[in-house]
Amino acid sequence: MKKILKGIYALWYREFKVFQREKSRIISSVFLPLFWYFIFGRGVGSITNTKVNYQHFIFPGFLAMTIIFSSLFNGAYIVWDKKVDFLKEVLITPLSRATIFTGKVIGGMTDALLQASILILIGFFLGIPFSLISLVLTLFMLFIFAIGLVSLGLIIGSFLESPEGFGLVSSFVVYPLFLLSGALYPLDEIPGWMKVLTHIDPATYAVDALRRAILHTSSQSFIFNTAIICLFDVILIMIGTLAFKRMKL
Amino acid sequence: MDAIVINSLTKVYGTTLAVDHIDLTIQKGEIMGLLGPNGAGKTTTLMILSTLLKPTLGTAIVNGFDVLAKPAQVRASIGMVFQDPSSDELLTAYENLKLHALMYDVPMGAIDKKINEVLSLVGLQERQHDKVKTYSGGMRRRMEIARGLLHEPKVLFLDEPTLGLDPQTREHIWVYIERLSKDTGMTIVLTTHYMEEAERLCHRVAIIDNGKIIALDTPAALCESLGGDMVFINGKNLQPQELAKLPFVRKIETLDHGLRIAVEDSAKNLQKLLQTAGETEFVTVHLPDLNDVFLHYTGKGIREAQGSVMEHIRAFSKARQNN
Numbered sequence: 001m002k003k004i005l006k007g008i009y010a011l012w013y014r015e016f017k018v019f020q021r022e023k024s025r026i027i028s029s030v031f032l033p034l035f036w037y038f039i040f041g042r043g044v045g046s047i048t049n050t051k052v053n054y055q056h057f058i059f060p061g062f063l064a065m066t067i068i069f070s071s072l073f074n075g076a077y078i079v080w081d082k083k084v085d086f087l088k089e090v091l092i093t094p095l096s097r098a099t100i101f102t103g104k105v106i107g108g109m110t111d112a113l114l115q116a117s118i119l120i121l122i123g124f125f126l127g128i129p130f131s132l133i134s135l136v137l138t139l140f141m142l143f144i145f146a147i148g149l150v151s152l153g154l155i156i157g158s159f160l161e162s163p164e165g166f167g168l169v170s171s172f173v174v175y176p177l178f179l180l181s182g183a184l185y186p187l188d189e190i191p192g193w194m195k196v197l198t199h200i201d202p203a204t205y206a207v208d209a210l211r212r213a214i215l216h217t218s219s220q221s222f223i224f225n226t227a228i229i230c231l232f233d234v235i236l237i238m239i240g241t242l243a244f245k246r247m248k249l
Numbered sequence: 250m251d252a253i254v255i256n257s258l259t260k261v262y263g264t265t266l267a268v269d270h271i272d273l274t275i276q277k278g279e280i281m282g283l284l285g286p287n288g289a290g291k292t293t294t295l296m297i298l299s300t301l302l303k304p305t306l307g308t309a310i311v312n313g314f315d316v317l318a319k320p321a322q323v324r325a326s327i328g329m330v331f332q333d334p335s336s337d338e339l340l341t342a343y344e345n346l347k348l349h350a351l352m353y354d355v356p357m358g359a360i361d362k363k364i365n366e367v368l369s370l371v372g373l374q375e376r377q378h379d380k381v382k383t384y385s386g387g388m389r390r391r392m393e394i395a396r397g398l399l400h401e402p403k404v405l406f407l408d409e410p411t412l413g414l415d416p417q418t419r420e421h422i423w424v425y426i427e428r429l430s431k432d433t434g435m436t437i438v439l440t441t442h443y444m445e446e447a448e449r450l451c452h453r454v455a456i457i458d459n460g461k462i463i464a465l466d467t468p469a470a471l472c473e474s475l476g477g478d479m480v481f482i483n484g485k486n487l488q489p490q491e492l493a494k495l496p497f498v499r500k501i502e503t504l505d506h507g508l509r510i511a512v513e514d515s516a517k518n519l520q521k522l523l524q525t526a527g528e529t530e531f532v533t534v535h536l537p538d539l540n541d542v543f544l545h546y547t548g549k550g551i552r553e554a555q556g557s558v559m560e561h562i563r564a565f566s567k568a569r570q571n572n
Binding site: 002006011013014018021022085088089090091095 | 299300301321322324325327329331333334335336337338339340344347348349351352353354380
């Protein structure tokens with residue numbers, strides 16, 4: 001057990017050090033949602049009539065966005081480790097594939113949560129009405145959401161053979177997850193086919209839960225959304241462990 | 250107990266036999282060299298021994314553990330220095346080594362001491378807090394060798410340890426490997442396609458070509474097995490058939506650019522040899538080295554064996570153009 005925990009700590013240690021040093025990744029992941037918030041939010045906000053201020057309405061969506069982008073790419077980044085042979089160094093250690101997977105998930109989740117925390121801090125200054133309880137619920141939701149997404153990224157990364165596949169991940173996974181989540185618009189009046197897709201998208205439940213936590217408005221209860229995201233996590237962790245076991249170099 | 254016992258080990262990729270029924274026993278404390286051209290199956294063999302690849306057939310026991318049945322125990326008992334850099338460039342040497350120590354369950358209190366110890370062995374303790382991306386290729390290789398030693402493995406695998414390094418750095422690395430073997434008695438298995446490297450470092454050498462071990466012995470015994478000095482001749486109207494009749498000629502190989510002849514006691518017999526050879530323009534005589542051994546067993550020099558890949562490609566593209 002001690003060996004496993006040390007192994008997980010080792011992988012986390014590496015992710016954390018790299019995170020600290022890749023400043024450009026942090027900067028872009030914090031500024032991208034801010035651009036959306038200020039430019040897109042203000043622009044669209046001027047023509048919409050939502051119950052709450054539109055910019056406030058989409059703020060929880062941007063927390064989810066930060067988690068989606070950074071978790072998925074962080075996971076898929078393992079394909080880069082394959083390319084530079086760092087993965088060999090990890091796979092040749094006595095650690096089991098399940099331990100390696102867990103360490104990677106925790107490392108990626110830490111990065112994603114730190115980035116989202118920076119955004120929450122900025123949210124304070126933007127006048128988003130955070131309370132202690134809403135903060136705890138928000139961080140909890142971001143935490144469980146990140147676990148599933150890092151796992152998804154790792155699964156995709158374990159199948160990719162070269163970093164060139166990153167573009168595909170972005171087009172076919174990251175953007176659909178984000179755009180269908182209701183981060184940018186309410187889901188009440190969209191057409192039926194799209195509603196189906198939004199129901200399949202796990203991000204929908206995370207965004208809804210975040211909106212409940214921060215703005216006290218949502219279509220499902222926080223508990224229900226939490227249960228869905230936990231289910232999503234369990235499924236992806238299981239698939240991810242299997243994907244890691246069969247991963248070849 | 251032997252460090253490594255390999256029985257009939259085979260790896261098939263699609264229709265290619267990368268490793269073809271290899272049998273090999275490596276003793277404890279030995280430096281074993283796997284010598285052969287690129288693509289001979291050396292790296293594949295190391296990958297199987299380190300459990301990163303599964304064999305198609307056959308068995309391999311490393312430090313008493315079967316690579317298929319007990320992969321985690323095998324991995325815990327070996328160290329590996331890969332052919333390509335496998336450290337994280339954004340981390341410092343210290344951080345890369347710490348990461349490694351944690352993954353191999355080196356006791357927490359001993360980690361810093363061990364890191365210092367192995368880094369000073371390769372002369373890098375001064376630079377340990379610099380990021381690896383600021384290192385030269387040679388420094389990075391030294392760092393990765395130090396890393397491979399950190400958890401005190403019983404067997405150390407070195408995949409082409411000096412590939413692409415300048416002569417001075419290569420010499421340094423050779424000295425580290427020699428010292429390591431002498432001081433710790435660690436079993437070392439290295440692959441190389443450099444003759445000098447195999448001759449200098451290895452107690453025994455297995456010559457590998459097309460996935461098979463074609464010769465296995467000490468470098469000296471392999472060279473002696475050729476039965477004489479190596480004479481190379483080029484010129485016009487060379488007479489290999491006549492030369493073959495001479496009693497002191499052991500073997501003649503016709504190369505593109507001349508003849509390579511194994512001759513007993515060349516100092517005494519050279520003149521007679523040249524009289525028989527034809528109109529010679531150029532003659533060299535040398536003691537046999539592993540390249541000659543390789544040539545003897547495969548019918549091609551190790552450098553030519555590498556060239557043959559290009560020849561295949563050329564022949565292939567020519568054939569396509571003609572169609």
